[in-house]
Amino acid sequence: MDAQLLKLHSVFPFAAKSVITPKQHFNFPSIAHNKIPLFPLFLDLETSKISRNHTTASGKKDAIFNEEAYEAERLSMDAAARESMAQKSEVESRDSEDPKAWKWVIRKRVWDMMELRNIAQFPRPVHHRIPNFIGAQVAASKLSELDAFKEANCVKVNPDTPQKQVRFLTLNGGKKLLTPQPRLRTGFFSVLEYSMLSPSAIKEACTSVGVAKYGxxxxxxxxxxxxxIVIGSVAVDPKTGARLGKGEGFAELEYGMLRYMGAIDDSTPIITSVHDEQLVDDIPVEKLLVHDVPVDIICTPTQVIFTNTSIPKPQGIYWDKLSPEKLGQIRILRELKSKIECETGQNLPCGPSEKLPPTAQRGRR
Structure with a gap:
């Protein structure tokens, strides 16, 4: 079929209050950074190379992404992001004054160990990824047996490979699956529901291509x-619930935006699934930042751990922690910040500038 152009207009009107809080679900305290009113936000998503139509469970035909082109673009962007993060980690880990240098030391140790002991699966090497560990499906099965999972109607799951089985069990169990757009590069979140899918489409819907197609x-x-909330991790401390991701900060931003929406609160359980060898005991809680997300439950291939974490959960979007460079990566946050400032006549705080890796600079040529 001839290539077409699909243009999606998503309108995000905001209420006068900064947090959308259905009374039957939430009762949040007033917090300083959530006192700024919101207003309409418009986001255009444009994609090309639409190749064919897809018939949904409801019988409607919708244009979908050219799968090969989408996957090629995703792999290219992921490779560029990993290269950028690798160079950034080298800079930060050498800088003894950088408050995040210690995180890279732990991450590298875990990544190196997983490669050395061959406890990782494709894609490899695991460096600068949420590692796809051996036994991920077993850990997912243990997660699905938890009361928190059984009783959940809507589950937010990260888009990484080791949590693919969790996404499948969520959809196959008739639950609503909320998953972020990879690196929030094209938008925000996508929702998938069992009723939207044919039985044969469920497995595909658990992939990034499937989310683009069916979400x-x-x-x-x-x-x-x-x-x-199911979140991926590179390392996690079972005694405290302290967690390290791969270093890009998107899990924290996703959590902050859901909190900002009023979709979650302090009582919303956070679970991670990891290999037993990813359990560590040297994440210094006192060095964690206010936006770092702790976990309540850890599922490994051999055990389930309730951390009883006392680490405070983030309360929303911390604008003063977002660097101009990070805002430059995420259009939805950039536009939201600009419109809030326009509406209120006040400038939101901004975090310190980050050192851009050479790959980011070369991309501008």
Whole structure:
């Protein structure tokens, strides 16, 4: 079929209050950074190379992404991001004054160990990824047996490979799956539901291509209650619930935006699935930042650990922690910040500038 052009207009109107809080679900305290009113936000998503039509479970035909082109672009962007993060980590780990240098020491140790002991699966090497560990499906099965999972109607799951089985079990169990756009590069979150899919499409819907094909994009206006969050990790401390991701900070931003929407609160369980060898005991809680997300439950191939974490959970978007460079990566946050400032006549705080790796600079040529 001839190539077409698909243009999606997502309108995210905001209420006068900064947090959309259905009374039957939430009762948040007033917090300083959530006192700024919001207003309409418009986001255009443009994609080309639409190749064919897809018939959904409801019988409607929708244009979908050219799968090969989408996957090629995703792999290219992921490779560029990993290269950028590798160079950034080298700079930060050598800088003894950088407050995040210690994180890279732990991450590298875990990544190196997983490669050395061959406890990782494709894609490899695991460096600068959420590692796809041996036994990920077993850990996912243990997760699915938890009451928190069984009782959840809507589960937010990260898009990484080791949590693919969790996404499958969520959809196959008739639950609503909320998953972020990879690196939030094209939008926000997508929602998938069992009723939207044919039985043969469920496995594909658990992949990034499947999310693009079958998912329903949502905006910040969406009145959604998330009952459980599943998050990927590079390392996690079972005694404290302290967690390290791969270093890009998107899990923290996703959590902050859901909190900002009123979709979650302090009581929303956070679970991670990892290999037993990813359990560490040297994450210094006192060095964690206010936006770092702790976990309540850890599922490994051999055990389930309830951390009883006392680490405070982030309360929303911390604008003073976002560097101009990070804002430059995420259009939805950039536009939101600009419109809030325009509406209020006040400048939101901005975090310190980050050192851009050479790959980011070369991309501008």
């Amino acid at each position: 329903r994009p949502i905006g910040l206006k969406e009145r959604i209650k998330v009952d459980l």
